[in-house]
Amino acid sequence: MATATVVNAASCAAPDQAAPIPASVDLAKETVITGVVLAGDQVVPGAYVRLLDATGEFTAEVVTSAEGVFRFFAAPGDWTLRALSRAGNGDAVVNVERGISEVTVKVA
């Protein structure tokens, strides 16, 4: 069974992308963008996923888990997800509300 990573609010450490969302996170307030990176029908672990805001400005970057999963805590609005990997690069544009939004980023 996976152990949840405790996210230390005083750090900028990247949390384990595969861990369950910590119980302390209030999903009524958070805007979570999560999903997988796919190359064809294969998940891509170790891909670099960049979150860009509505103007294209870089906001955050995480590395996908062994299952190809990424997760961001953002805000409602328009975002672009850009994935870089040895299997190729790809983008996905999303408009999200509060709560959890799932998105797939395809690379080629």
Next chain:
Amino acid sequence: MSRDTALVSAEWAEKNLSQPGLVFVEVDEDTAAYGTGHIPGAVRLDWKTELQDQVRRDFVDQEQFSALLSSKGIGNGDTVILYGGNNNWFAAYAYWYFKLYGHGDVKLLDGGRKKWELDGRPLVTEVPERAATSYEAKPQDLSIRAFRDEVLAAIGTANLVDVRSPDEYAGRLLAPAHLPQEQSQRAGHVPTAISVPWSKAANEDGTFKSDDELRALYADLDERDTIAYCRIGERSSHTWFVLKEILGRENVKNYDGSWTEYGSLVGVPIALGDTPGGN
């Protein structure tokens, strides 16, 4: 300092992996990354458990830093090549830290772990054994470290650079967007600080932009002294590195207390929104 003395390329690094007197050191935000594969021969520094005092909110002191580097098998005469994930944030933080304690020759691997991985360069899981040394750190060089009172005094009198994302600067987010946002301190920025997100200094693959691009990016800084800050001081180490070590600017300090300290102080001025705000 300049790009030629402060940076090495991934190509150069791969050709010099086993050169005596060079020590590769991985410093990550994801402290498990090293265990999944690292540059052959690289040792690991844990920024949270090894570079931070575990009781007070501060760095390890001169003696602790000496003991740490001795135990890692790093000598005063070694050339230390730092690299890490997240576009070298924590490697840049460690670089600043090595400079703070007066290490002679330290460099950053341009592009860090990301470029190395995307290039398909070798990663290994075996941990090198290095004989312990008798490292002697120097007293902290406070010409590169800013404390909170200096930041307050800098409002309207020096260059303040807020290197966080635009939403953090404006007060719409309290943390980078890969972290939960629940925190107690106030949002916003130090009045008169200009917003130059650290990420504008880096290419998509994590390498630093060209000198010309970097000079244009910081064109709004005048000849006054400069203090860079972010949330906990690691992203601002990245900007400090650009200003001081690549562009060779004088009198640049990193405020490692950064927003987690400033935004929790009672009674200090805070500006909200996308513009610097007055003093």
